[in-house]
Amino acid sequence: MIKARELTKRYGDKTVVDNLSFTVKPGEVTGFLGPNGAGKSTTMRMIVGLDAPTRGSITVGGVSYSRQPAPLHVIGTLLEAKSVHPGRSAFNHLMALAYTHGISRRRVDEVIELAGLTSVAGKRVGAFSLGMGQRLGIAAALLGDPAVIMLDEPVNGLDPEGVLWVRNLLRGLADEGRAVMLSSHLMSETALIADHLVIIGRGRLLADTTVEEFTRDAGGGGVRVAAAEAVELRKLLAGPGVTISSSSAEELVVNGRDAHSIGAIAAANGIPLYELTTQSVSLETAFMELTRDVVEYQSAPADTERKAA
Numbered sequence: 001m002i003k004a005r006e007l008t009k010r011y012g013d014k015t016v017v018d019n020l021s022f023t024v025k026p027g028e029v030t031g032f033l034g035p036n037g038a039g040k041s042t043t044m045r046m047i048v049g050l051d052a053p054t055r056g057s058i059t060v061g062g063v064s065y066s067r068q069p070a071p072l073h074v075i076g077t078l079l080e081a082k083s084v085h086p087g088r089s090a091f092n093h094l095m096a097l098a099y100t101h102g103i104s105r106r107r108v109d110e111v112i113e114l115a116g117l118t119s120v121a122g123k124r125v126g127a128f129s130l131g132m133g134q135r136l137g138i139a140a141a142l143l144g145d146p147a148v149i150m151l152d153e154p155v156n157g158l159d160p161e162g163v164l165w166v167r168n169l170l171r172g173l174a175d176e177g178r179a180v181m182l183s184s185h186l187m188s189e190t191a192l193i194a195d196h197l198v199i200i201g202r203g204r205l206l207a208d209t210t211v212e213e214f215t216r217d218a219g220g221g222g223v224r225v226a227a228a229e230a231v232e233l234r235k236l237l238a239g240p241g242v243t244i245s246s247s248s249a250e251e252l253v254v255n256g257r258d259a260h261s262i263g264a265i266a267a268a269n270g271i272p273l274y275e276l277t278t279q280s281v282s283l284e285t286a287f288m289e290l291t292r293d294v295v296e297y298q299s300a301p302a303d304t305e306r307k308a309a
Contacts, residue, residue: 001026001179002047002075002148006056009042009203016042018203019056024196026147029170029180031194031211033187033287035295039203040183041079044152048077060148072101072144078151081137086126090117090136093125097143107143115139116165130157138166149173150181155189167193187284191215199287201294216278218286223259225252225266226275233271237262253279 002024009017017039024030034040045051047058049065060068060075068074084093094108112121115135120128125136134157141149149170155163170193174180184190190197190211197214199207207214227233230250237244242256254262259278266273280286 001062002058002060002150002181003062004043004047004056004058007043007046007053007058008055009039009046009051010054016203017046017053017200020200020203020205021056022198022205022208024148024150024179024181024198026179027174027177028195029174029182029193030196030198031190032181032183032198032200033190034200034206035291037202038200038291038294040200041152042203043200044077044079044150044181044183047150048075048079050079070101070144072097072103072146074144074146075148075150076141076144076146077149078134078137078141078154080152081130081133081156084125084133084136086124088125089122090125090128090139091121093136094140094143097140101144103143107145111139111142114142114169116162131159131162134158135162138169146178148179148181152183153185154182155184155186163189187282187287191283199290201291204294206290206294211283212280215280215283215286218281218289222253222255222279223257223262224275224277224279225254225262225273226250227252227266227271227273229271232269233266236265236269236271250274 005021007017007020008015020043032040042051046053047060047065058064065071091108091112094111095105098108112118115138117132117135117139120132128136134154138151138154141151155166158166170180170182182190182193194211196210197207225233228250230246230252234244234252237254237257242254245253259276263273263276
């Protein structure tokens with residue numbers, strides 16, 4: 001488990017992380033999101049002791065990183081895939097890490113195979129593609145069989161097979177009871193992997209919620225229902241705090257009741273349903289809406305770019 005409490009980091013008069021509190025729980029993939037300049041990298045660096053907080057605390061497994069006697073066994077990290085000596089082979093790089101914790105060669109061979117690097121394990125890392133570098137970084141993160149895994153943009157440079165591999169890997173690690181923290185700008189991929197979201201902007205917490213709740217709330221809520229007996233169903237669903245609108249004779253949009261209660265009422269009255277869908281928007285749309293006022297680096301509109309050209 002990663003636990004941050006009132007975490008703050010200042011560089012001179014600039015506050016990069018501002019009173020940030022969140023928890024990355026075992027058994028979940030937590031998407032750590034925010035626009036460029038939001039403070040994500042600084043927060044992750046503080047988790048593993050590369051930067052010291054100005055104020056507040058952050059622990060991994062209940063202990064600060066600097067006090068971990070064998071940190072590779074507690075948390076595996078990928079912050080920068082290219083932070084490897086280019087003259088070393090993938091095998092030698094992992095063996096050098098393994099020696100620091102008494103990790104066996106067998107484990108090194110295991111993570112090389114897991115990452116799909118067996119055929120290139122003896123090659124110099126400097127000749128690796130971006131995707132191969134990512135695989136090596138993930139292998140290094142898993143080397144100590146840690147209970148916590150923290151990855152920054154792990155699918156960057158990977159082909160579709162590699163993206164699917166990372167997705168299944170992270171899901172499997174969380175299902176084993178490990179805490180997984182994933183930072184990514186790929187909203188569609190995060191939506192497929194993450195259970196929980198921690199979203200920050202300009203160093204401050206904007207959202208700490210599930211993916212389902214975040215996208216549902218951003219979509220305005222409501223449940224879309226399709227039934228041949230929509231008029232009768234509308235009468236049954238009516239009540240205090242419930243609003244119902246319709247776009248056709250067989251469709252209703254219900255606010256104030258969830259899908260479970262609507263389905264139960266329909267079933268109890270023998271009304272077959274053709275559709276019962278909680279309305280939501282994509283994670284990307286919800287994220288853009290939430291962070292539009294905290295974007296530090298904003299592109300010009302496309303028509304402005306064309307005029308300038």
